[in-house]
Amino acid sequence: MDGKKLAGEKAVESVKDGMILGLGTGSTVYWSILKLGELVKKGLDIKGVPTSKSTEKLAKELGIPLVSFSSINQIDLTIDGADEVNPNFELIKGGGGALLREKMVASISKSSIIVIDETKYVPNLGEFPLPVEIVQFGWEVTSKQISTLGCKPELRTKNNSPFVTDNGNYIFDCYFEKIDDAVKLNTRLNMIPGVVENGLFVHLADTIVVGKRDSSVDILYK
Numbered sequence: 001m002d003g004k005k006l007a008g009e010k011a012v013e014s015v016k017d018g019m020i021l022g023l024g025t026g027s028t029v030y031w032s033i034l035k036l037g038e039l040v041k042k043g044l045d046i047k048g049v050p051t052s053k054s055t056e057k058l059a060k061e062l063g064i065p066l067v068s069f070s071s072i073n074q075i076d077l078t079i080d081g082a083d084e085v086n087p088n089f090e091l092i093k094g095g096g097g098a099l100l101r102e103k104m105v106a107s108i109s110k111s112s113i114i115v116i117d118e119t120k121y122v123p124n125l126g127e128f129p130l131p132v133e134i135v136q137f138g139w140e141v142t143s144k145q146i147s148t149l150g151c152k153p154e155l156r157t158k159n160n161s162p163f164v165t166d167n168g169n170y171i172f173d174c175y176f177e178k179i180d181d182a183v184k185l186n187t188r189l190n191m192i193p194g195v196v197e198n199g200l201f202v203h204l205a206d207t208i209v210v211g212k213r214d215s216s217v218d219i220l221y222k
């Protein structure tokens with residue numbers, strides 16, 4: 001069975017009536033949102049906070065009640081995907097371009113479950129290029145500054161034009177040889193003028209749900 005589907009559906013078992021729920025973005029959490037839609041139809045009482053326009057659209061189609069991020073101070077639980085996860089529960093996110101809103105939502109979540117298939121659980125972060133969201137103004141200069149941290153930033157494109165995020169920004173996919181110190185790199189990247197946010201999530205996940213090829217699911221707790 002598909003590891004993404006297994007993990008996505010398993011995470012929903014932690015959802016309880018009355019919760020305000022952060023709804024992540026991507027093809028793994030898609031399965032969580034689909035399951036939530038089914039449960040809402042059967043009477044589950046939750047309110048979702050979407051992390052992207054695509055998740056907002058999906059949740060609306062499924063009849064999941066939503067609440068705007070601006071109107072709340074705290075989220076009970078967020079379920080989201082990731083591109084890489086290491087044994088310290090540090091993540092690379094943003095493969096789908098939603099990292100900024102995802103990080104904002106995660107930052108006010110009491111608890112956060114990350115759903116992945118087993119290919120994404122890695123000893124060291126960095127094989128997946130690190131997404132960094134930047135303002136459009138002077139992106140060439142920002143690229144040079146980011147490269148001094150030891151990577152090759154590539155401007156993400158879509159249909160031969162720069163990819164534009166839900167927030168109107170660009171994304172660099174940054175190729176580091178290996179990321180040894182995610183905490184330090186997260187800080188250094190965010191200190192560069194022009195950088196809005198980067199896809200390193202540190203101290204923002206407490207449970208990892210891993211869907212495996214053999215149809216089993218591992219649940220890792222911090």
Ligand SMILES: O=C[C@H](O)[C@H](O)[C@H](O)COP(=O)(O)O
Pocket residue numbers: 024025026027028029080081082083093094095096097098099102
């Ligand atoms: O911007 C996208 C998000 O960070 C996703 O959660 C991440 O890229 C994982 O996506 P998927 O589950 O589709 O592999």
